[in-house]
Amino acid sequence: MADDTPAGWSGSPYRHTLDWQNPDFYDLEKVAAEAERVFDVCHSCRRCFNLCASFPRLFGLVDAGPTGEIDGVDRKDYGTVVDACTLCDLCFMTKCPYVPPHEWAIDFPHLMLRWRAAELKSGKVDRATREVTKTDRNGKLATLAAPVANWASACGNALTRPAMEAVAGIDRNAALPRFSYRTLTQQALDAPHVNEAAPGFGRKIVIYATCYGEYNQPEIGRAAQAVLAHNGVRTEFVYPGCCGMPQLEQGDIADVAGRAREIAAAFKPYIEDGYRVVALVPSCALMLKAEWPLILPQDEDVRRLSRNTSDISEYIVEIARKEGLTPGLRPVEGGVTLHLACHARAQNIGAKAAELLRLLPDTKLDVIERCSGHGGSWGIRKENFEIAIKLGKPVARAAANHGNRHVASECPLAATHIMQGIERIAGNGALPAQSHPIELFARAYGLVP
Numbered sequence: 387m388a389d390d391t392p393a394g395w396s397g398s399p400y401r402h403t404l405d406w407q408n409p410d411f412y413d414l415e416k417v418a419a420e421a422e423r424v425f426d427v428c429h430s431c432r433r434c435f436n437l438c439a440s441f442p443r444l445f446g447l448v449d450a451g452p453t454g455e456i457d458g459v460d461r462k463d464y465g466t467v468v469d470a471c472t473l474c475d476l477c478f479m480t481k482c483p484y485v486p487p488h489e490w491a492i493d494f495p496h497l498m499l500r501w502r503a504a505e506l507k508s509g510k511v512d513r514a515t516r517e518v519t520k521t522d523r524n525g526k527l528a529t530l531a532a533p534v535a536n537w538a539s540a541c542g543n544a545l546t547r548p549a550m551e552a553v554a555g556i557d558r559n560a561a562l563p564r565f566s567y568r569t570l571t572q573q574a575l576d577a578p579h580v581n582e583a584a585p586g587f588g589r590k591i592v593i594y595a596t597c598y599g600e601y602n603q604p605e606i607g608r609a610a611q612a613v614l615a616h617n618g619v620r621t622e623f624v625y626p627g628c629c630g631m632p633q634l635e636q637g638d639i640a641d642v643a644g645r646a647r648e649i650a651a652a653f654k655p656y657i658e659d660g661y662r663v664v665a666l667v668p669s670c671a672l673m674l675k676a677e678w679p680l681i682l683p684q685d686e687d688v689r690r691l692s693r694n695t696s697d698i699s700e701y702i703v704e705i706a707r708k709e710g711l712t713p714g715l716r717p718v719e720g721g722v723t724l725h726l727a728c729h730a731r732a733q734n735i736g737a738k739a740a741e742l743l744r745l746l747p748d749t750k751l752d753v754i755e756r757c758s759g760h761g762g763s764w765g766i767r768k769e770n771f772e773i774a775i776k777l778g779k780p781v782a783r784a785a786a787n788h789g790n791r792h793v794a795s796e797c798p799l800a801a802t803h804i805m806q807g808i809e810r811i812a813g814n815g816a817l818p819a820q821s822h823p824i825e826l827f828a829r830a831y832g833l834v835p
Contacts (some may be wrong), residue, residue: 401478403681404639404680404681411500412504414505421461421468425456425459425467427490429448433482434477437477437597438471438472441464443470468498472596472635473634474727474729475728476494476757478493479731479732482494503636506638515767519633519763521601525569525601529541529565529566529590532564533567541558541561551768555768559806560766561806563603563802570601570604570607570608570623570625571595573604574595574604576637580615582618584618585705586618586619586711589620589705590620591621592622592623592656592662593611594629594653594670595666596628600625602798606822609824609827609833610664611835613828624656630642630646630670631762633645634673642673657694663691663793664695664696665696669727671697671728672733674691675695675733697730697826702824702827703742714832718749720790721789722751722790723788723790724751724796724823727795730830759774759775759805760801760803775806775810781804782810785804786812792819793818793820794825798822801822805820
């Protein structure tokens with residue numbers, strides 16, 4: 387492997403770039419051999435036993451084998467471990483003591499990614515999942531007939547959801563995102579007045595709408611725009627296309643690379659004109675900041691975008707620290723339970739959503755730092771949904787026990803999944819309201835209902 391140690395490396399953990407253009411990357415025998423090496427280390431450690439379904443499956447295979455070691459596991463069973471990985475990155479970021487620069491150089495999520503890429507290259511394609519995760523095509527079509535699309539995808543629709551389960555493999559009980567009949571970039575043309583008296587006046591950013599913000603929940607982007615304008619920040623919205631996280635989950639690295647080049651080029655003139663880029667959803671921020679530079683390490687547009695991208699909570703906390711926020715925040719009545727999204731934690735920026743909500747006066751805040759179990763497109767699959775609910779049950783139980791009026795997560799899909807878990811626990815009892823942290827912040831300013 388070529389030396390890809392980061393420039394100026396100080397000895398802290400880092401990730402190797404993805405050698406995805408090397409034919410050996412897709413050699414199934416070589417991938418399986420690397421999996422055996424990594425699985426042997428994981429089996430001997432077992433610190434990740436409670437993170438997700440992948441590790442219990444791996445350890446179960448080892449313990450049930452004739453030797454009690456990895457050599458007793460048939461390689462054909464490795465795929466069950468790979469299938470359970472959601473690419474949340476938490477094993478790499480929070481648990482594993484053997485990540486680079488350790489000589490064992492363990493990167494479990496990127497091994498899972500490589501396995502999927504090799505299977506994709508060999509023709510093992512889950513066509514239903516690939517069609518479901520074409521977010522731009524599906525979003526554009528669904529927004530044209532949003533009421534019909536929302537009716538068809540609603541849980542409890544006995545006409546459409548069983549058919550969707552049979553054809554697309556989406557569990558009939560999995561809550562799916564609703565679609566807006568007007569996209570975020572359309573709505574954002576009606577921009578609020580920028581507060582020139584704000585301490586942060588003079589800043590300017592371009593907001594990456596993300597596919598979820600663009601098609602499903604524009605309210606998140608409008609809330610962010612309102613808060614930023616109130617704090618003196620000039621904003622523009624740009625949406626060149628989906629960041630490719632759904633395609634990364636399937637191992638289609640070439641597709642992600644193409645998206646990275648196109649989107650980075652679209653943001654280049656803004657960055658050169660002094661704009662910062664802010665992403666509304668942590669998975670998308672993670673792609674721009676971390677995953678794309680590992681796929682295209684020599685692309686200067688991608689590297690520039692990585693250096694100039696912030697998560698929405700991260701950016702507002704930065705304003706609060708450097709210039710100070712516009713006064714006028716009010717308490718959020720009833721308290722907030724905040725779930726820290728996995729891909730927000732994987733950005734290695736600290737608990738910025740918690741820092742954001744702690745800026746609210748006299749507001750009870752309970753923070754849950756554990757995976758919701760959803761895993762993007764993974765958690766809605768028929769074969770995974772009940773596992774996802776089980777994995778997220780500790781989060782749902784904690785949220786129910788806190789008894790706060792609001793449940794918030796920077797990841798809207800995680801928040802919806804947590805709400806489904808709370809609903810199972812509460813039965814017919816009252817449920818909390820679901821929000822994104824930036825929506826709560828905008829309400830505390832009185833900027834949105």
